[in-house]
Amino acid sequence: MQAVFTVALEAVLERHLEGAAPGEIALWSLRGLEVLEPLLQPELRAGTLLLSGPERLLAARPVPTPPPGAPPEAAAMPLAVALAAMFEAAWRTSPPLRRAGAEGMLRSAFEELFNHLDPYSRYMTPEEAQAARARRVGQAGLGLRLAAGRGHEVVLAAVMPDGPAARAGLQPGDRLLAVDGVPVSARDLGLAATLLEGPAGG
Numbered sequence: 001m002q003a004v005f006t007v008a009l010e011a012v013l014e015r016h017l018e019g020a021a022p023g024e025i026a027l028w029s030l031r032g033l034e035v036l037e038p039l040l041q042p043e044l045r046a047g048t049l050l051l052s053g054p055e056r057l058l059a060a061r062p063v064p065t066p067p068p069g070a071p072p073e074a075a076a077m078p079l080a081v082a083l084a085a086m087f088e089a090a091w092r093t094s095p096p097l098r099r100a101g102a103e104g105m106l107r108s109a110f111e112e113l114f115n116h117l118d119p120y121s122r123y124m125t126p127e128e129a130q131a132a133r134a135r136r137v138g139q140a141g142l143g144l145r146l147a148a149g150r151g152h153e154v155v156l157a158a159v160m161p162d163g164p165a166a167r168a169g170l171q172p173g174d175r176l177l178a179v180d181g182v183p184v185s186a187r188d189l190g191l192a193a194t195l196l197e198g199p200a201g202g
Contacts, residue, residue, distance in 0.1 A: 001088075002080050002083075005029075006080040008110065009073075009075075009080055012025065013025070013071075013075060022065065023044050023047065023063040025079065025113065026049050026063060026083055027043075028116045030042035031112045032111060036096050036097055036108050037090070037094045039053060040052070040053060040094065041053075047062060049062075051086050051090060053094075058086075058090060061085060061086060062082075141164075142164050142196060143159060143166055144165040146189055153175050154176040154185065154186050154192050156171070182195055
C-alpha cells in the first residue's frame with residue numbers, strides 16, 4: 001500500500017495545477033476508509049492526522065512537510081508512510097475494511113481524493129490499467145477514439161487523418177451502433193473498443 005501511495009502522491013503533488021496541502025490530501029484519502037466503514041472518523045487537527053473508531057483513537061500521525069525550498073512532491077514518501085500506517089491500523093479493527101481488501105481500500109481512498117482534486121480522474125488496478133492501455137492501442141491502430149455521446153450512444157470522438165478510419169470515410173461525431181452485428185453502448189465503451197480490435201493476431 002505504501003508503494004502505491006508513494007507513486008500516486010508524487011504524481012498528484014507534482015502535477016496538480018491547484019496546489020493542495022499534504023494534510024488535505026491525506027485527510028481526503030482517509031475519508032475513503034470512512035466510506036467503507038462509517039464508524040471511522042478521520043480528522044486533521046493542528047497538523048496531526050487522527051483516525052478514530054467508535055470508542056478510541058486508532059492512529060495519529062503528524063502531517064509531513066517538505067523542507068523549505070523542496071518541491072511539493074518531496075512530501076509524497078513520508079505522507080505515504082503515514083497513510084499506510086493509518087490504513088493498517090484501520091484494517092486491523094474493521095471487518096468491513098478486511099472484506100474490501102487492500103484494492104478496495106485504495107480504490108475508495110483515491111475516489112475520495114479525486115472527488116476533491118479532479119472528478120475526471122479515477123483509480124485503476126494494474127490489471128484495469130493494462131486493459132485500458134490495450135484498448136487505447138487498438139483504437140489508435142484504427143485511427144480513431146471512442147467516446148460516450150447523447151443517451152448511451154457510442155460516437156467517434158476523433159478520427160486521425162490518413163488513418164484506416166478516415167480512409168473508410170468515418171468522421172468525428174459518427175455514431176457506432178454495432179461491431180460485427182454486436183450492438184454497442186456507451187455503458188460499456190470497453191466492450192466496443194474490444195470488439196473493434198477483433199481477435200488477437202487478426
